[in-house]
Structure formats: structure tokens, C-alpha cells
Amino acid sequence: MVSKNKNPEKDGVSRRSFLQGAGAAAAAAGVARIPETVIAGQNGVATPEVLGPEAESILLKVNGADKKASAPPSTTLLDFLRNDVGVTGPKRVCDRGSCGACTVLLDGQVVDSCSMLAIDAVGKEITTVEGIGTPDNLSRLQKAFIEKDALQCGFCTPGMVVSCTALLEENPKPSRNQIREGLSGNLCRCGTYQNIIEAVEHVSRKGG
Ligand code: FES
Ligand code: FES
The missing domain is CATH 1.10.150.120 ([2Fe-2S]-binding domain)
Incomplete structure (x- = not known):
């Protein structure tokens, strides 16, 4: 059973984990990149590379096509899709992970695109309603x-x-x-x- 409520932890992306992280992220001036980009600082102590608040080039795979735009790393996946690359199937309603209007698939798993960062979707397959069927070829x-x-x-x-x-x-x-x-x-x-x-x-x- 695929459910945002029941199966949320795959790949470490979930409504709950995002919301837990969002508070800390909001308190910071920039956004820390995820662990694979942790770099060694002084005294060999690992420190996260901080991105932002300036825009970064973000490349995502959406419905099988490359979509690239420059956006602040704090941009949510929903904002990136709708505002930066013109994929408007996912809708903004609550903008806080409670209604599902912004649902997309991330490597086949349902996620609320309003509740994760676009940079966390780099390297993953994103499928929106536009990738499921078209007016001429409905599923x-x-x-x-x-x-x-x-x-x-x-x-x-x-x-x-x-x-x-x-x-x-x-x-x-x-x-x-x-x-x-x-x-x-x-x-x-x-x-x-x-x-x-x-x-x-x-x-x-x-x-x-
Ligand atoms: S807009 Fe409601 S869950 Fe994303
Ligand atoms: S909210 Fe109107 S059809 Fe579902």
C-alpha cells in the first residue's frame, strides 16, 4: 500500500521529517546541503556546505525531461515545479503538507511537494499528473x-x-x-x- 501516511520514510523524505527539519532550516540564513556534500573544515572537523540565500542552478528530472532553473536553495519542490519550470499540475492549497493537492511521485513514492526542498529531489525521478497521462492520451x-x-x-x-x-x-x-x-x-x-x-x-x- 502506498500512502503518504503509511509509507513515508523511503529515501529519508517524509512529511514528518521535513517538518522536523524545516524549523531548524528556517532559523538559518542559508540551507545546509545534505550529507554527501559535507566537507572537511578546520581541524578536520566536518562542516556542512551552506548554500544560499543566493540562487543556485537546480536541475531536476520531471516526467522524464530535464528541467533546470536558478532558484534559492530554500525553494520547495512545489514552488520550483510551478513557478520556475512551469509544471502546474501539482496544486498549492494548504502549503503545509496536510491536503495532498501538491502530491507528486518521487522515485515512485508519493510525497507532498510543498513539504520538501527542490534540492532534495536532485537525482530522483519526479512524476506529476502531467507525466501520468495527457489530454490526448489519458491513463x-x-x-x-x-x-x-x-x-x-x-x-x-x-x-x-x-x-x-x-x-x-x-x-x-x-x-x-x-x-x-x-x-x-x-x-x-x-x-x-x-x-x-x-x-x-x-x-x-x-x-x-
Ligand atoms: S499544498 Fe496541501 S499538502 Fe501540499
Ligand atoms: S476539492 Fe473539489 S473536486 Fe476535490
Whole structure:
């Protein structure tokens, strides 16, 4: 079962670990690069290389394509995608890791892109709703969303589609409770949960 709530620790990226780290990061003028770039300081004591606050060149692999932009290292993955490289499928709603509207896949695992830094996604495969299907070539799940009327305002839909896709890839025959659990990190303020569940079940009946 893939769930942001249930399977969050892969590759050290999770809502909780980000939030724990965010407080310390916010207190610093810059952002410390992750451990592989720790360098030896005076007396041989390892000190983290500090990036920022100036912009850095950041190269990410998004939906199979290289996306490069200059951005401060404190830029979240969501901001980088939407503002710097024009990938607008992930939506900003709560901007604090509680609604799932910004859900993307990071090496196949669901993450809230508002709750991690873009620089922490360097070297990983990022998949947004745009990488799951296009208007001319919708995925089976996207078609099922349309057939089952699984959206109203549509604001939660990109994140829902990403989470449901990950769920079905990991478990092509989920029970209703497993679907509910898999979507527990995604909120729909319009309340279309029943239709979303039916869309997932529809795809599941056809083989995932
Ligand atoms: S906008 Fe990221 S979880 Fe709500
Ligand atoms: S369809 Fe409106 S928030 Fe889900």
C-alpha cells in the first residue's frame, strides 16, 4: 500500500521529517546541503556546505525531461515545479503538507511537494499528473475519473490521480478500505470521495 501516511520514510523524505527539519532550516540564513556534500573544515572537523540565500542552478528530472532553473536553495519542490519550470499540475492549497493537492511521485513514492526542498529531489525521478497521462492520451485511471464523475472543482484531482496511480501500481486489487487508506493523505473539499473510490475500483476490476 502506498500512502503518504503509511509509507513515508523511503529515501529519508517524509512529511514528518521535513517538518522536523524545516524549523531548524528556517532559523538559518542559508540551507545546509545534505550529507554527501559535507566537507572537511578546520581541524578536520566536518562542516556542512551552506548554500544560499543566493540562487543556485537546480536541475531536476520531471516526467522524464530535464528541467533546470536558478532558484534559492530554500525553494520547495512545489514552488520550483510551478513557478520556475512551469509544471502546474501539482496544486498549492494548504502549503503545509496536510491536503495532498501538491502530491507528486518521487522515485515512485508519493510525497507532498510543498513539504520538501527542490534540492532534495536532485537525482530522483519526479512524476506529476502531467507525466501520468495527457489530454490526448489519458491513463485508464484518468478516464475512469471522467466516467465516474470523480471530480467537482477539480482542484484536488491532480494529487488524487497521482496517489491513486501509485496505489494501483503497488496493489492492483485494493479493497475498499485499502483505497480509503491509500487516499488518506489527500483531501477533497467537494466531497467526491465515493466517486473517486469507484473510479479506482473500476480500473481495478479491469486489471489495474
Ligand atoms: S499544498 Fe501540499 S499538502 Fe496541501
Ligand atoms: S473536486 Fe473539489 S476539492 Fe476535490
